[in-house]
Amino acid sequence: MLQALLLGCIAFIGKCDLATGTNLIQRPIVLGPLVGLVLGDLKLGVEVGAALELAFLGQYSVGAFIPPNVIVGGVLGTAFAITTGGGAEIAFTMAFPIALLAQAIDNVLFSVVRPMMGTLADKFAAKGNVKAITMIHMGTGFITCTVLFLITFFGFWLGSSQMQAIVDAIPAVVTSGLTIACGILPAMGFAMLARMIMNKKVAPFFFLGFLLSSYFRVPVVGIAFLGVIAALIKIDFTSNNQVTVQGGMDDEDF
Amino acid sequence: MKTSNQPIKENGVITKKDLKTMFWRSLPMEFSWHYERQMHMGFCTMVSQGLKKIYKDDEEGLKEALQRNLEFFNITAHVSPFVGGITLAMEEMNAQQDDFDTSSINAVKAALMGPLSGIGDSLLLGTLRILAVGIGASLSATGNILGPILFLLIFNVPAFALRYLCAMKGYKLGANYLEKIQSSGLMEKFMFAAGILGTMVIGGMTNELVSVTTLLQIGSGESATLIQGVLDGILPGMLSLVVMGIYYYLMNKKVNVMWLLIGTAILGIVCAQFGILG
Structure with a gap:
């Protein structure tokens, strides 16, 4: 009961990410360790959080895309991974359905409740009431925080005792299959991101980054630094011309 | 040397302190996001204190400005104060000039959303976040508590610095200068550079993390x-x-x-x- 309350609070704090500068405290890699702390296994919480972070890498709200709710999914997934002793695979099998459920609830809030709050704000704007607009804005956010608190609380309170039985019933081939899937899934996140920012002009740099990592084992930070240099070589920032394409890196392309 | 309580523009009212206020009020930008008008309440909350000052003696002006700034808004949250600053600069002009075309305020806002989100999303969410995940997750995978801490630091130190810079610079640059950047092609170059950096990192990650x-x-x-x-x-x-x-x-x-x-x-x-x- 106390643990369920505390986990609910973690979900509440996680959602406050968006009240404090979109600082990514809502991500599983951050909330996982907090869950671990509450359930008495910090190390496992850190590990499961990292695994869920990679699995949910592409599930990030960009533009008007609302992803499955990683807060509720991440907190409950990590919690059940610890209470059942199942590790990262269990976390993912639990986290994804739960995240989808929470996403459905999110969508109700985002398409019905919050626009109504918006029209309320319009009324106060017509009266010149600055304070009320701020209050409505913050209140709208905290309503969602409270909803996430409730889902997480009830999810853990109702589910934790029965989860062990469910986990035991899962055949070994499914678990090891999902481990394989967990290894592959980050590729989906990268494909999503690539689709967002990649175009024909920068596509060779994807392979440059890949080859630097696969053949030369350059860590990602090193690749980022090389990326800055590649951009400086490729783009002439000093002249006033439009983007010019030069062939400086072509010998590295496939 | 100006103190933070003196107006930045000679005939203006907005001070450095006001821009700092805007920075703090920009933090919950996404908190009330919804499908219909997205970050509109966040945006209005961000600029509302500045508007109150600009339209101190003009109640009708304040009402109109508040309603105007409750229109649709959506952007990478971290660069939002930049648009807020430009909006305040334009609202200030509106308060001083009788023949100011108020529709240009929302037009400029709308014009900025796309390009700034393009830079912001690929730089912060596409590149910096992935970099933070890469370093954080590889440490976390071994149960090291430094993982999440580094993850937060790598993302937030540059993200908050950028947000503060945006809050300070937006107002000063004003609408005119931004037009200059866009027509000089610098905006396009910057987006291209961000694209190169982002794709290279994704390439490296594909090998390292899959x-x-x-x-x-x-x-x-x-x-x-x-x-x-x-x-x-x-x-x-x-x-x-x-x-x-x-x-x-x-x-x-x-x-x-x-x-x-x-x-x-x-x-x-x-x-x-x-x-x-x-």
């Missing part, structure tokens, strides 16, 4: 050759690249992400059953 290993072998018993060994000899991480390519292709074909997730899970189970992958 793990696909095949258990298949040619022949049997002592003389068996592991196919994975052959593949590694040609190009290490080849299977990761192939998998990423398949996802990329399927997403271009508009295959629903849900199906891809379910398909991946099923593929994993099938490959485990027959010992194809491990």
Whole structure:
């Protein structure tokens, strides 16, 4: 009961990410360790959080895309991974359905409740009431925080005792299959991101980054630094011309 | 040397202190996001204190300005104060000039959303966040508590610095100067550079963080050759690249992400059953 309350609070704090500068405290890699702390296994919480972070890498709200709710999914997934002793695979099998459920609830809030709050704000704007607009804005956010608190609380309170039985019933081939899937899934996140920012002009740099990592084992930070240099070589920032394409890196392309 | 309580512009009212207020009020930008007008309440909350000052003696002006700034707004949250600053500069002009075209305020806001989100999303969410995940997750994977801490620091130190810079610079640059940047092609160059950096990092990550290993072998018993060994000899991480390519292709074909997730899970189970992958 106390643990369920505390986990609910973690979900509440996680959602406050968006009240404090979109600082990514809502991500599983951050909330996982907090869950671990509450359930008495910090190390496992850190590990499961990292695994869920990679699995949910592409599930990030960009533009008007609302992803499955990683807060509720991440907190409950990590919690059940610890209470059942199942590790990262269990976390993912639990986290994804739960995240989808929470996403459905999110969508109700985002398409019905919050626009109504918006029209309320319009009324106060017509009266010149600055304070009320701020209050409505913050209140709208905290309503969602409270909803996430409730889902997480009830999810853990109702589910934790029965989860062990469910986990035991899962055949070994499914678990090891999902481990394989967990290894592959980050590729989906990268494909999503690539689709967002990649175009024909920068596509060779994807392979440059890949080859630097696969053949030369350059860590990602090193690749980022090389990326800055590649951009400086490729783009002439000093002249006033439009983007010019030069062939400086072509010998590295496939 | 100006103090923070003196107006920045000679005939203006906005001070450095007001811009700092705007910075703090920009933090919950996404808190009340919704489908219809998205970040509109966040934006209005951000600029409302500045508006109150600009329209101190003009109640009707304040009402109109508040309603005007409750229109649709959506942007990478971290660069939002930049638009807020430009908006305040324009609102200030409106308060001083009788013939100011107020519709230009929302037009400028709308024009800025796209390009600034393009830079912001690829720089912060596409590049910096992925960098933070890469470093944070590789530490966290071994149970190291430094993982999440580094993750937050790597993302937030530059993100908050950028937000503060945006809050300070937006007002000063004003609407005119931004037009200059856009027409000089510098905006496009900057987006191109961000694209290069982002794609290179994604390429590196694809090799480092995706793990696909095949258990298949040619022949049997002592003389068996592991196919994975052959593949590694040609190009290490080849299977990761192939998998990423398949996802990329399927997403271009508009295959629903849900199906891809379910398909991946099923593929994993099938490959485990027959010992194809491990």
